[in-house]
Amino acid sequence: MRFQVFPDAASTTAVQVDWLLAFLSLVTLFFLGIIFVPMGVFLYRYRRGNPVDRTPLNISTWKIEVFWTTVPLVLTFVIFGWGAGLYVHMKTPPEDAQEIYVVGKQWMWRLQHPEGKREINALHVPVGRTVKLMITSEDVIHSFFIPVFRVKQDAVPGRYTMEWFKATKAGTYHLFCSEYCGTQHSGMIGWVTVMEPKDYQDWLNSGSPQETQIAAGERLFHQLGCSGCHAENSKVRAPSLVGLYGKPVPLEGGTIVTADERYLHDSIVMPAKQIVFGYENLMPSFEGQLNEEQLFQLVQYLKHLGREQPPEYRRQGEGAAQFIVPHEAP
């Protein structure tokens, strides 16, 4: 029987979280001490029948009360600050992160690397590279939990969530679904394999060559006729999608939203929900025609659009509809 008391720590965050946990454990011990040591003494000393002095003390209670209200208060502020700071760090992936796509589905995890390689219930990552998981679900809520990295993120249907880590130690580690998701919840598990960069490269190159996510997105963009409307010379008046990602988009009705992954995703499956200001609701819904993986490929392609373009081609935010296509129409 294998036996362990402390889990391995195999990411940069894991070490930071462990320090925080150690501090919290110290605080716990401290409070246990200041409560139960006096309590034990009182219980023993003032037990019935023990002849000790019991004349009540004449001191002002409120000073004591203020004291033991302030001490925990200050301590909790320290813990709060530490925890919140680290949390913000865990929520802000470094710029250079490599994006891996994860979709949960009763009861398995499917993943795709940008290079196109797919995995099921397994994740291969190199040591020392920042990896950012873009997570969603096709049905109920799941949660992608890698204990040795101390990261966990719910997979919520209808939105993209994110978790990132930088693995530090090669090895094979548990991957769990940690949000109860129905009958085989405890079977929705797998392995994370952390490899040396060279081994990882070999692993990526093994098997038959795959279409990259962006290439797949581009192919879908043409196959589904997106380019027909969104191209420069199209007859339909549709906004340019070049450089859209990350920009503010003014909507009919006056609100402004940021074009993030979820916005792009929803624009494809629920175009009527948010209409771009100055345009008509002409775009058909692609709901049901695409699975989540394909939708993500399209999203990745849209994000890529304009990223490689010189600045003058980029869209200027504020509803400016320039009809630019970055590539030859087929």
Added chain:
Amino acid sequence: MIDLRENYLSKHTIRSWLLTIDHKRIGLLYLFTILIFFLIAAVAAGLMRLELLTPQGDLLLPETYNKMFTIHGVLMVWFFLIPSIPTVLGNFVLPLVLGARDVAFPKLNLLSWYLFILGGSFALYGVFAGGVDTGWTFYTPLSTTYANGHVMTMAAGVFIAGFSSILTGLNFIVTTHKMRAPGLTWMRLPLFVWALYATSLIMVLATPVLAITLLLMTVERFWGVGIFNPALGGDPLLFQHLFWFYSHPAVYIMILPGMGVVSELITCFSRKKVFGYSFIAFSSMAIAVLGFVVWGHHMFSTGQSAYAGMVFSFLSFLVSVPSAIKVFNWTATLYKGEITFSTPMLYALGFIGLFTLGGLTGLFLATLAADIHLTDTYFVVAHFHYVMVGGMVLAFMGGLHYWWPKITGRLYPEKAGQLAAMITFVGFNLTFFPQFLLGYLGMPRRYHAYPEEFQIFNVLSTAGASILAVGYLLPVVYLLWSLKNGQRAGENPWAATGLEWTTPSPPPEHNFDQTPVVTRPPYDYAYQSTFHPREVEQTLENV
């Protein structure tokens, strides 16, 4: 000394029980009912612990296992923990400690019980007709679109039981305002009353939100209106917000009354005025109020915005302070006391131990970055069992033993009581402490099978659970035994100060022959021993 006059238990017909509007009898009706639910929920837990003895899922089918933890959660939360102290001890004791004849609305009180029975019947039908496998949290879209079983029956049961809670809460609030004996000012109220009052406020204000949430769930499940399911244009996290908006305050429904009971026990068995009366009283109110604004701490890993996370984390730290204040005040009460280790006191001390550790581990979960790792693992399971079982159940047992002589007119065998209290404490720790370590190691909750390196802690936990079971069964045996064979208790076996101890045990149906008048502050044990020293000595010898 033996008082054999007519009392509230004198009538024996079934009709006299089922149509009673006597708060004391209604309390006993509740006691009987919640024990049935407790038993079923405990059996479910036992089966789970047996399954978890080995890493493979070999004893139960996965679906059965999932139904077990759902049954365990739903019944324990809504049909045992939430009603336990308020409806049993609260019903029995509240009018007595206020020097009142009954609660403000006795008929409404009986209606609450019938609603509870109706809700409970739905839940039990759900359990025995095939069960539900959503977990007690009913998260969408699992519960609305994907789950098997009698989700709606179960939800209906919880919905109806919710109204029972609301009515009890209303009744207690009005009773506390209107029925206090002459001279019993707010600052002379026993702390148990303050705790019940705070609890009642939460019941009245939070439970309607649960009702609305369950209704919305029904609308989605039956009519396919997209509220929570993104495939229908809804938002699954909206459900979690609504659910925890109720369920976090509900955690305080489950702990505040326990804190109230413990304040009574600590003072009585250290024969001391409570330290920092007003701080304990107002910390109950602070907890009730702050408890409404921390629900988001259940959702740190759902992808809610970092700002929301920070606000909820901060508020959760604030709500921990009033609980700490209570623990410090209880400890200080012991100082210069005259302490006896009677059964209720042992339970109260056990409560402080377990509740404190439960509360401190709550700090881990309120800390954003730490919660990410620990949430949805066994750490959380251990944490809330320390608070809710270690807290509420121990307080309930302590209170039950404390007021048992008043309820039945009999004393229970003291040695057996002390033994049971200690067995419970040991069994509890052995069951749940290993789960903290399991959680840190990363074992997710609600797992039917698990990797083998987690086995050792699971074996310890199951072993602890069997000890815990003994600790629960023992009191059932000797308390029942005491009904016929216990020594007669007399009016005030503990030489305690509350008004409930100034009337015979068991009390007459109308509680007091004359409306009592209160002239002293609460817990005035110093005064009591100076002015009635002999009486106190005698009654204490009895114990």
